[in-house]
Every structure is written in C-alpha cells, then in structure tokens.
Amino acid sequence: MNLFLLLLLLILIFNAIAVVLTKNLLATCLIFMAQSTVMVLVWILLESPDLAITEAAVGAGVSSLLMFITLKKIHVIDEEAGKGGGNHNE
Amino acid sequence: MSNRFRVLRAFFTESESPLDTDQIRTLTGSVPDNRPGDADMLVTHENNIRWSGRNLDNRFEKSKKRITAVYRVFSVLAAVMIIAVLLFTVTDLPSFGGVEKPTQNEVQQRYLEKGLEEGGATNLVANMILDYRAFDTLGESNVLFMAVCTVILLLRISQGDTDRRLREENDDRHFEPKNDLILQTGARVLVPVIQLFGIYVILNGHLGPGGGFSGGAIMGAGLILYLSAFGFARTERFFTFRTFKTVSFTALSFYALSKAYSFFTGANHLPSVITTGTPGAILSAGLILPLNIAVGLVVCCTMYAFYTLFRKGDM
Amino acid sequence: MSWWADIPLFSIILCLLSAALCSVLKARAARVTGYTVLALCVSGGVMLLSGLLSAGGSVTFMMGHFPAPWGNEIRFGQLEALLAIVFPLIMLMSLLGGARRMEEQVTSFRENLYYTVCLLLNAALLSQIYTNDLFTGYVFLEIMTLASCGLIIARSKGKALVSAMRYMILNLIGSGLFLLGVILLYDVTGHLLMENIRQALEKLHAGGEYKTGLTVIIALITVGLCVKSALFPFHTWVPDAYSNGTPASNAILSSLVSKGYIVLLIKCYCRVFGPEVISGSGINNLIMLLALSGMIIGSLDAIRTKETGRMIAYSSVAQIGYIYLGVALGSEAGYAAAIFHLLLHSASKSLLFLSADALQTVSGESCEFGPLAGAGRRAKGAGVAFTLGAFSLVGLPFTGGFVTKLLLGREALNRSVPVAVAVLAVLVVSTLLNILYFLRTVILIWSPGETVKKRTRFGPAFGISMIILGTGILACFFLASPLLDLICMGLTNFS
Numbered sequence: 001m002n003l004f005l006l007l008l009l010l011i012l013i014f015n016a017i018a019v020v021l022t023k024n025l026l027a028t029c030l031i032f033m034a035q036s037t038v039m040v041l042v043w044i045l046l047e048s049p050d051l052a053i054t055e056a057a058v059g060a061g062v063s064s065l066l067m068f069i070t071l072k073k074i075h076v077i078d079e080e081a082g083k084g085g086g087n088h089n090e
Numbered sequence: 091m092s093n094r095f096r097v098l099r100a101f102f103t104e105s106e107s108p109l110d111t112d113q114i115r116t117l118t119g120s121v122p123d124n125r126p127g128d129a130d131m132l133v134t135h136e137n138n139i140r141w142s143g144r145n146l147d148n149r150f151e152k153s154k155k156r157i158t159a160v161y162r163v164f165s166v167l168a169a170v171m172i173i174a175v176l177l178f179t180v181t182d183l184p185s186f187g188g189v190e191k192p193t194q195n196e197v198q199q200r201y202l203e204k205g206l207e208e209g210g211a212t213n214l215v216a217n218m219i220l221d222y223r224a225f226d227t228l229g230e231s232n233v234l235f236m237a238v239c240t241v242i243l244l245l246r247i248s249q250g251d252t253d254r255r256l257r258e259e260n261d262d263r264h265f266e267p268k269n270d271l272i273l274q275t276g277a278r279v280l281v282p283v284i285q286l287f288g289i290y291v292i293l294n295g296h297l298g299p300g301g302g303f304s305g306g307a308i309m310g311a312g313l314i315l316y317l318s319a320f321g322f323a324r325t326e327r328f329f330t331f332r333t334f335k336t337v338s339f340t341a342l343s344f345y346a347l348s349k350a351y352s353f354f355t356g357a358n359h360l361p362s363v364i365t366t367g368t369p370g371a372i373l374s375a376g377l378i379l380p381l382n383i384a385v386g387l388v389v390c391c392t393m394y395a396f397y398t399l400f401r402k403g404d405m
Numbered sequence: 406m407s408w409w410a411d412i413p414l415f416s417i418i419l420c421l422l423s424a425a426l427c428s429v430l431k432a433r434a435a436r437v438t439g440y441t442v443l444a445l446c447v448s449g450g451v452m453l454l455s456g457l458l459s460a461g462g463s464v465t466f467m468m469g470h471f472p473a474p475w476g477n478e479i480r481f482g483q484l485e486a487l488l489a490i491v492f493p494l495i496m497l498m499s500l501l502g503g504a505r506r507m508e509e510q511v512t513s514f515r516e517n518l519y520y521t522v523c524l525l526l527n528a529a530l531l532s533q534i535y536t537n538d539l540f541t542g543y544v545f546l547e548i549m550t551l552a553s554c555g556l557i558i559a560r561s562k563g564k565a566l567v568s569a570m571r572y573m574i575l576n577l578i579g580s581g582l583f584l585l586g587v588i589l590l591y592d593v594t595g596h597l598l599m600e601n602i603r604q605a606l607e608k609l610h611a612g613g614e615y616k617t618g619l620t621v622i623i624a625l626i627t628v629g630l631c632v633k634s635a636l637f638p639f640h641t642w643v644p645d646a647y648s649n650g651t652p653a654s655n656a657i658l659s660s661l662v663s664k665g666y667i668v669l670l671i672k673c674y675c676r677v678f679g680p681e682v683i684s685g686s687g688i689n690n691l692i693m694l695l696a697l698s699g700m701i702i703g704s705l706d707a708i709r710t711k712e713t714g715r716m717i718a719y720s721s722v723a724q725i726g727y728i729y730l731g732v733a734l735g736s737e738a739g740y741a742a743a744i745f746h747l748l749l750h751s752a753s754k755s756l757l758f759l760s761a762d763a764l765q766t767v768s769g770e771s772c773e774f775g776p777l778a779g780a781g782r783r784a785k786g787a788g789v790a791f792t793l794g795a796f797s798l799v800g801l802p803f804t805g806g807f808v809t810k811l812l813l814g815r816e817a818l819n820r821s822v823p824v825a826v827a828v829l830a831v832l833v834v835s836t837l838l839n840i841l842y843f844l845r846t847v848i849l850i851w852s853p854g855e856t857v858k859k860r861t862r863f864g865p866a867f868g869i870s871m872i873i874l875g876t877g878i879l880a881c882f883f884l885a886s887p888l889l890d891l892i893c894m895g896l897t898n899f900s
Contacts, residue, residue, distance in 0.1 A: 048215075049299035049300075050213075050215050050216075050299045050300060050301060050304065052299075053291065053299060053300050053304040053308075054303050054304040054307065057304050057307035057308045057311060058303075058304075058307045061307065061308075061311045062307055062310060062311055062314070062393045062396070062397075065311075065314065065397065066396055066397065066400060069397065069400040069401055070400065073400065073401075175621060176585075176621070178617065179589065179617060179618050179621040182615060182617045182618045183589065183592055183593060183615070183618055184592065184593070191595070192592070192593060192594055192595035192605065193591065193592065193595040194595070195595045195596070196474070197474050197475055197595065197596065198595075200475055201475070208470075208471070221469070222469065222471055222475055222476050222477075223469075223476065223477050223540075224468070224469055224477070225468045225469070225477040225538075225541055226477065226538075226540055226541050226544050228421070229532070229541065229544035229545050229547075229548065230544055232421060232424075232525060232528070232548055233544065233547050233548050233551065235424075235425070235428075235525075236522070236525050236548055236551040236552055236555070237551055239428065239518050239521050239522060239525075239555060240522070240551055240552075240554055240555040240558060242515075242518060243515055243518050243519075243522070243555055243558050243559050244558050244566075246514070246515070248512060248514050335428060335429045336429070338425070338428070339425050339426065339428060339429045342421070342422075342425040343422055343425055343426075346418050346421045346422050346425070347418075347422070349418075350414065350415070350418040352469060352470070353414055353467075353468045353469055354411060354414065355470070356467050356468070356469040356470035356471070356476075357410075357411070357414070357466045357467045357468065357469075358411070362470070
C-alpha cells in the first residue's frame with residue numbers, strides 16, 4: 001500500500017510540472033484531468049470517501065469539461081487534424 | 091470569433107496586434123462606450139507593461155526580449171525558493187498520523203464519540219460540516235452562488251440582442267454533427283443511471299459518504315451529458331433560466347432561514363424543535379437531510395449553468 | 406443574552422437572503438432592496454454599538470448548539486460594532502453616488518446581479534468583522550474575492566475584463582497563501598477557533614517548539630493578506646482594478662474590500678498569534694519596511710500617471726502604507742492609528758472616486774487631466790467634495806488625515822532612534838509628495854476653464870452621498886478624541 005501511495009504522489013508531482021511545461025493547451029487540460037483522477041485514488045487511500053466522490057465529480061468531471069469548452073471557444077482546438085491542439089502555452 | 095473570447099485569447103497568447111477601437115467598442119455588447127483611450131491598449135501577457143497601439147520597432151523588440159528573460163529567471167527563482175521554504179517547514183511539523191499529534195485533541199474526540207448522538211447522522215463528516223460547523227458550509231454555498239453570478243455577469247447575452255445569440259449558437263455547433271448516434275445512444279443509457287446515482291448520493295449523504303456537493307455535481311454532470319447529446323432545444327423544454335433562478339433562490343433561502351433558526355436557538359440556549367431521529371433511518375439527523383437536498387439542487391443548477399453559459403451565453 | 410446580541414447574526418443572514426432575492430427581481434426592485442438592506446445593517450450596527458457601550462466588554466455568540474472549540478462562534482465588541490456601522494454605510498453611499506451611471510455602464514438585465522454582488526460583499530465584510538474562527542474568515546474571504554471581481558466585470562468594457570482577470574489571478578494567489586498558512590496552523594495547534602489557537606500557541610512559544618514552522622505560518626498569512634490588500638510590492642494590480650469599473654465599483658473596491666482584509670490581519674495578529682509571538686517573529690520589521698516603501702513609491706507612481714482614476718488608485722497604495730505602518734508599530738496606539746486611518750481612508754477614497762467621476766462627466770468624459778481644468782466651477786458640489794477628500798488624504802489641519810499623521814509620529818517616537826527617524830522622515834516626504842499630486846489636481850479643477858452650456862443634473866442620490874461622506878471626513882477630525890477612545894476601548898476587548 002505504501003509503495004502504491006508513493007507512486008501516486010510521484011505521479012502528482014510529475015503531472016504538476018508537466019502542466020506548466022507543456023506547450024500544447026489541449027494536452028495541458030488533459031494532464032489536469034489526469035491529476036484530478038490520481039487525486040481521487042489518493043483520497044481513497046487516505047480513507048476519505050466523501051472527498052473522493054467530490055473530486056471525481058467536480059475535478060475530473062465538470063471542471064475539466066469547462067476547460068475544454070473554454071479551449072473550444074477561444075478556437076485553440078481547430079478542426080483540421082494537423083493543427084489539432086492548438087496554440088503555444090506561452 | 092466571439093469578441094468577448096477574443097479578449098481571453100489575447101490575454102493568454104502572445105498577440106502582436108492591438109485590439110483596435112472597433113473591436114473594443116463591440117466588446118461592450120449593446121452598450122457603446124465613448125471613453126477615449128481604449129484604443130491605446132495592447133494586451134500582452136507580460137506583467138504590467140502597457141504598450142501603445144503603435145507598431146513595435148526594433149528597440150522595443152530588444153527591450154521586450156530582455157525583460158522577458160529577466161522575468162523568467164526571477165519567476166523560476168521565486169518558485170524554487172517558495173518550494174524550498176515550504177519543504178523545510180514540512181519537515182519541521184508534526185509527523186503524519188502519529189498518536190500524540192496536536193490534532194488528536196478534545197475536538198476530534200468529541201466529534202468521534204458524541205457525533206452520532208448529537209448530530210444524528212452516521213456519516214460523521216456530514217455531521218461536522220452541517221451541524222457543528224454549519225456556518226462555514228453556509229458560506230461555501232454562497233461562494234458557489236457568487237461564482238455563478240459573476241459568470242452570468244460576464245457571459246450572458248441580453249435578450250434583445252437576437253442576432254448575436256443566433257450567431258453564438260451557430261458558432262458553437264460549428265464542427266459537430268447535429269445528431270451523433272453514438273453519443274445519443276450512450277446518453278440514453280447513461281443519463282438516467284447518473285441522475286439516479288446522484289439522487290442516491292444526496293439522499294444518503296447522512297448515512298454514507300457523499301452528501302449535497304458530490305451528489306449535486308453528479309446530477310449536474312448528468313444534465314450536461316444530456317445537453318451535449320440532445321441539444322439545447324430539448325433541454326430547454328424542462329430547464330430554462332427561470333428554472334435556474336427559482337431553484338437557486340428557493341434552495342439558498344431555505345438554507346439561510348433554517349440555519350438562522352438553528353443558530354438563533356443555539357446561541358440563546360433555547361430548545362430547538364428539530365429532532366435527530368433514529369440513527370440509520372433515512373429520515374433522521376435533524377436538518378442534515380433537507381440541507382443536503384438544498385445544497386445538491388444549488389450545485390446541480392450551478393454546474394449546468396456554467397456549462398450552458400460557456401457554450402451559448404444563455405440558458 | 407440581551408436582544409441586541411442577535412443583531413450580527415440577523416444582519417449576516419439578511420444580507421445573504423436579500424442577495425438571493427435580488428437575483429430573481431428586476432433591476433428597480435433589486436435597487437430598492439439593496440438600499441433598504443444596507444440601511445437596515447447600518448441601523449442594526451448603531452443599536453448594537455449602543456447596547457455594547459452600556460453593557461461593556463465583548464459578547465461571544467455561539468453559531469449553533471455547540472460552544473467553541475467544537476462549534477462555530479462569532480464575537481463582537483465596540484470596535485466590531487463601529488466597523489459594522491461604517492462599512493455598510495460607505496457601501497450604501499457608494500451605491501447612491503454611482504447610481505447615476507448605472508444605466509449607461511451596467512446593462513439593465515445585469516443590474517439586479519450587481520446588487521446581489523454588493524449584498525454578498527456586505528455579508529462577507531460583516532462576517533470578517535465578527536468572526537472568531539479562522540476557517541470562517543477564509544470562506545468569507547473567498548466570497549469577497551469573487552464579489553470584487555464581479556464588481557469590476559459588471560461594467561461591460563474591454564479594459565474592465567482584462568483588469569478583472571489580472572486582479573483575480575493575484576487575489577487567488579493571496580488566498581492560496583492564506584489558506585496554506587491556516588492549514589499549517591491547524592496542523593501545529595489542532596484548533597480553528599481563534600482563542601483556542603492562541604492558547605495552544607502560547608504553550609508552543611513558551612516551549613520553543615516549531616520555531617521555523619511558526620515563522621513560516623506568520624509569513625504565509627501576512628503575505629497572503631498583504632497581496633490582497635495591496636501592500637507595496639504586491640500592488641501591481643491596483644491601478645487597473647481600481648479605475649476601470651463603474652464609479653460605485655471603484656469606490657467600493659478601494660474603500661471597503663482591502664480594508665476587510667486588513668481587519669482580518671489585525672484580528673489574526675491580536676487574537677490568534679498575540680503580541681509576544683508577533684514581536685518574537687520579527688514580522689513587524691518586514692511590514693514596516695514594506696509600508697515605508699509603499700508610502701513613497703505609491704506617491705511617486707501617482708505623480709507620474711496621466712489619468713485621474715489611476716492617480717487616485719495609486720494614492721490608495723500610499724494610504725494603505727500608512728495603515729500598515731500603524732500595524733507594524735505593534736502597540737495598542739499603533740493599531741488604534743491604523744484603524745482610525747482605515748475608517749478615514751474608506752470615507753475619503755469613495756468620496757474621491759465618486760466626485761472624480763462627476764468632474765469627468767462635466768469635462769467631456771475624458772480620463773486624462775487636461776480636460777479637467779475648471780471642472781470644479783462647472784460642478785460645484787463635486788469640486789468641493791473632491792477638494793475635501795484630497796485635503797484629508799494629504800493631512801491638512803482640520804481634516805482627519807492630520808490626526809493620523811500626528812498619532813503615527815507620536816507612536817514612532819516611542820521606538821528606537823533609527824526607527825523613529827526613518828518613520829518621521831518618510832512621513833514628511835510622503836506628505837510632500839501627496840501635496841504634489843493632490844493639490845496639483847485641486848488647483849487644476851478650480852482654475853478658470855470653459856463653462857458648460859447646460860448644467861448636468863446629478864440627482865439627489867449623488868448629493869446625499871457627497872454630504873454624508875464629507876460629514877464623515879469632517880467628523881473624523883472634530884470628533885477625533887471620542888472616536889479614538891472608542892477604538893482604544895474596542896481594541897482592549899478585541900484580543
């Protein structure tokens with residue numbers, strides 16, 4: 001159990017750094033969603049199911065969805081496959 | 091591209107062209123704004139550097155590059171310093187999960203031992219957030235309401251501006267097929283299950299994990315899935331802006347009034363008519379069940395409102 | 406418990422309920438609701454203050470059936486009652502003074518939400534004043550952050566959106582730092598109620614444990630609140646955020662929102678940490694350094710800018726430096742000076758923003774200084790109000806600013822020689838700089854300029870707000886002694 005928790009925490013740190021350094025905005029939002037999903041597992045391992053349910057519904061669900069809608073509205077996600085995933089993150 | 095979102099894009103990406111006067115004027119929607127000086131705004135992401143609407147020449151380019159480099163070095167240094175200080179502090183703090191930690195004190199003991207008889211809910215977390223420390227949760231519900239009001243202030247298109255509304259609607263479904271078979275079949279199966287599960291989580295908030303916030307978010311997600319699959323016309327048959335306003339207002343007022351009663355009787359040491367009931371029954375735990383329902387409704391409407399305001403600017 | 410002890414609970418609940426109500430009403434009904442509720446809050450505060458003055462001491466009110474440390478609590482003494490009178494009053498006057506601009510700058514289908522935002526901001530301010538629990542302070546701090554962004558966003562103009570975004574990002578950083586401090590404090594003490602934290606901290610401080618931890622916690626909470634209330638190096642969001650909303654928003658933001666955070670900081674210093682821990686950690690030296698720099702640099706920036714709104718916003722930075730100087734001096738007299746200047750600045754700054762907007766209206770709606778020539782002669786009431794506000798912030802005699810500088814100077818003389826010399830020097834220099842930019846504007850608006858063909862009618866609401874705010878500023882001087890006695894009595898019951 002401890003090793004699993006350690007692995008999840010390392011993934012969290014890695015995700016956090018990756019969110020900042022990724023240049024592709026769509027990939028950034030997906031990593032953010034993955035971060036929330038990993039947090040759900042961490043909450044379960046820390047024995048707080050209320051937080052796990054809320055994080056799953058809000059973080060990995062609605063919050064990431066709103067980010068995708070924003071990306072679509074500012075036309076970062078374009079319809080041509082070549083340009084898919086859009087502008088630089090700087 | 092919608093003008094309001096053009097400002098967002100310019101903020102987040104490096105933009106060389108200034109927002110010209112016409113673009114800025116049309117950002118005001120139906121209200122023209124005559125203040126001169128608006129055209130002198132070039133929006134970049136650099137901290138507090140305002141350039142005029144003239145074209146950038148070489149001198150500006152070089153100093154801009156230099157300032158960007160200095161800014162990057164300093165921000166990395168500041169972040170590393172903060173991380174180092176916080177890591178060092180954490181090593182100095184009490185260790186995680188020990189028995190003689192400061193947090194294992196009389197507060198926690200009473201919540202664990204007497205929580206069931208004083209609050210009535212088997213879910214001790216629900217007891218704590220909705221009975222012992224209910225004022226904080228009242229504040230948190232209003233934080234959510236405040237967020238939705240701000241988003242409505244920002245994004246809602248007025249009713250009179252019909253051509254802009256139509257344009258936003260068409261713009262929104264530009265790249266998607268109108269009736270996606272996979273999405274609709276999936277939604278037909280999933281949405282009832284999601285809504286049932288959300289209702290279950292809300293109603294059993296005092297008996298098991300979950301509660302108002304989580305259940306409301308699940309129900310909101312279900313509504314969003316229905317909207318994505320079947321479009322605005324069918325969803326607006328049962329959920330309009332009026333529904334949203336009514337439900338939010340009723341739920342928040344009920345929350346505030348019932349908690350006012352609870353605080354008033356508590357502070358003045360008066361007996362309260364609300365009983366805690368038998369633990370484990372569905373109708374127990376005093377006010378916790380109605381408050382969970384109120385919070386769940388507010389959160390569900392809020393999540394759905396965010397989604398539709400982002401997509402269409404209206405509900 | 407007497408009947409007036411229920412007033413704080415009912416004023417908070419009334420504001421929350423009427424905020425929800427305003428979201429479903431139409432614009433005109435929402436406006437009436439907003440004004441009524443704010444007036445009720447002010448009168449409730451007056452009744453509370455009179456009850457507390459006759460009873461003496463402070464009252465602790467359980468929010469629920471469980472006492473501290475298991476349940477939530479609010480606590481109020483004379484100082485909290487005084488703040489609970491002043492803050493809703495200034496919000497009401499700002500709304501009245503800016504009512505004229507509401508139709509043209511906030512579209513009518515949004516106006517009811519504007520009043521929702523204002524009422525929620527009022528509820529959050531009242532809770533910050535009354536709270537006895539650190540986490541409740543954080544929750545209502547979040548409401549204040551979102552509400553202030555909502556106030557800027559309500560004006561449908563491109564610049565407002567960009568400044569609101571910048572404001573929101575920096576404010577969220579501040580909230581995050583504050584929350585981190587509260588979490589670490591809970592980890593070290595195990596309590597969230599302020600008095601229980603204080604007892605636990607006294608034991609830890611006496612035993613010498615967690616020294617680094619405590620220093621970092623104090624630093625996190627201080628920096629978090631300083632970012633949100635625009636202390637010197639964290640003030641870069643101020644000029645955009647404070648000058649781009651509607652005039653009522655500008656007035657409310659600059660006079661009320663930052664003051665709510667400062668009240669929370671003073672409460673943390675007095676009630677959570679206590680004077681020994683604070684002086685032991687040396688945070689006062691840091692705040693004094695930042696405050697002194699802010700007083701100079703805010704004034705220098707105000708001199709350099711070319712727009713009226715930004716000049717008034719930069720002068721906020723300098724004046725908040727004064728308030729933080731009072732906090733950094735650390736003693737009871739220092740805190741009293743800080744709170745006195747807090748009250749004075751709230752009244753003066755809203756008066757300045759509202760009258761500057763009126764002067765701009767009669768000068769062709771320009772942001773810059775040039776067209777303002779002669780504006781005072783075109784709109785006499787607004788001109789007099791602007792002059793009064795400017796004089797009080799500069800600190801000329803017969804206005805409240807004079808009393809503040811006197812108090813700060815006198816308290817600085819009780820410190821060591823280098824500190825006293827530095828403080829007095831900076832006070833003198835910043836007063837001179839203030840004179841430079843404020844009196845320059847005052848002379849400009851009263852110089853002869855072009856007369857206007859037809860008079861702009863400003864409406865009775867504008868007149869009422871000017872009169873009441875101006876009276877408040879004058880009262881800060883003429884009633885300075887009783888006011889200071891009240892503040893000092895409140896401070897003894899505060900901690």
